[in-house]
Amino acid sequence: MRDLRGRTALVTGASRNIGAVIARSLAAEGMSLVLAARSRPDLDAIAAEIAGGGGTVLAVPTDVTDAGSLKALVQAARDRFPTLDVLVNNAGTIEVGDFAELDLAAIEATMRVDLVAPMLLSRLVLPVMLAQGRGHIVNMSSLAGRFGLPGIETYCAAKAGVANFSAALRAAYRLRGVSASAILPGYVHGAGMYQQVQDRTHLPTPRAQGSSSPGAVARAVVRAIRLDLPEVVVSPRPMRPMIALQGLFPAMTERLVSTLGGNWYQRAGDALEGRTSRP
Numbered sequence: 001m002r003d004l005r006g007r008t009a010l011v012t013g014a015s016r017n018i019g020a021v022i023a024r025s026l027a028a029e030g031m032s033l034v035l036a037a038r039s040r041p042d043l044d045a046i047a048a049e050i051a052g053g054g055g056t057v058l059a060v061p062t063d064v065t066d067a068g069s070l071k072a073l074v075q076a077a078r079d080r081f082p083t084l085d086v087l088v089n090n091a092g093t094i095e096v097g098d099f100a101e102l103d104l105a106a107i108e109a110t111m112r113v114d115l116v117a118p119m120l121l122s123r124l125v126l127p128v129m130l131a132q133g134r135g136h137i138v139n140m141s142s143l144a145g146r147f148g149l150p151g152i153e154t155y156c157a158a159k160a161g162v163a164n165f166s167a168a169l170r171a172a173y174r175l176r177g178v179s180a181s182a183i184l185p186g187y188v189h190g191a192g193m194y195q196q197v198q199d200r201t202h203l204p205t206p207r208a209q210g211s212s213s214p215g216a217v218a219r220a221v222v223r224a225i226r227l228d229l230p231e232v233v234v235s236p237r238p239m240r241p242m243i244a245l246q247g248l249f250p251a252m253t254e255r256l257v258s259t260l261g262g263n264w265y266q267r268a269g270d271a272l273e274g275r276t277s278r279p
């Protein structure tokens with residue numbers, strides 16, 4: 001979708017951090033915005049900021065794990081705007097700890113936010129987009145969805161699922177005008193769930209991986225929509241060769257990821273925060 005001006009985007013998890021930055025970037029592209037998250041005051045603050053800059057915006061408090069809330073969100077968007085052109089499934093959560101000790105409720109809660117909600121919301125907007133003959137769904141995955149990391153097994157599973165869900169949506173609907181992209185950021189600094197861990201643990205980011213800004217993630221979202229890209233990796237390091245290596249030589253890449261510090265970082269964080277006694 002080359003021209004975003006005048007189109008409408010729905011962004012979940014827009015109340016703070018990466019989602020708020022994505023919303024501001026899409027507004028700067030001239031898009032009307034529907035912002036969704038649970039916390040009304042935070043959503044309203046982002047909405048007021050975008051409206052203050054001349055943007056058109058609707059804030060809809062939403063719990064993405066609640067099917068009724070998702071339905072009401074799409075209805076509110078349809079009532080307010082003539083079209084619904086872009087969906088950014090950005091809302092996410094992470095459960096950190098020793099997987100063997102996690103209870104089922106924690107695993108299910110993570111899967112509901114990170115995987116099931118993007119699927120349900122996509123299912124609700126697809127008929128609208130197909131009727132328009134135009135639409136783009138962006139799903140926020142993660143490099144954790146490509147390289148399994150210890151201590152965040154559920155997150156890794158959900159993020160792998162959401163990336164492959166994107167690919168399948170693309171295969172199913174692209175010829176009918178509706179496409180999809182997955183965004184795969186590595187560590188993001190400055191705001192968000194990784195920065196929160198950094199603020200608590202003060203562990204150095206594994207140098208081999210580095211970290212990106214929320215702005216880089218937002219630029220990747222805009223690029224994915226404009227150029228209709230299947231997936232965009234967001235990292236300061238060349239991660240595509242690593243992904244290719246993993247496909248060709250999974251055992252070697254497993255050792256490489258560990259040597260480059262990914263496993264150490266997760267384990268050290270867990271130990272520092274008292275979630276596990278593992279070294």
Ligand SMILES: NC(=O)c1ccc[n+]([C@@H]2O[C@H](COP(=O)([O-])OP(=O)(O)OC[C@H]3O[C@@H](n4cnc5c(N)ncnc54)[C@H](OP(=O)(O)O)[C@@H]3O)[C@@H](O)[C@H]2O)c1
Nearest residue numbers: 013015017018037038039063064091092142188192193194
């Ligand atoms: N930060 C990173 O390093 C990093 C790296 C790779 C990928 N990602 C992905 O990027 C996305 C954004 O990450 P972030 O770091 O900005 O996360 P964050 O700071 O934890 O923010 C999460 C957002 O999701 C919303 N959310 C969570 N549960 C929700 C629910 N049940 N219903 C509705 N909204 C919900 C939150 O709003 P409310 O609490 O107001 O509902 C918030 O706006 C996530 O999908 C994450 O997995 C992040």
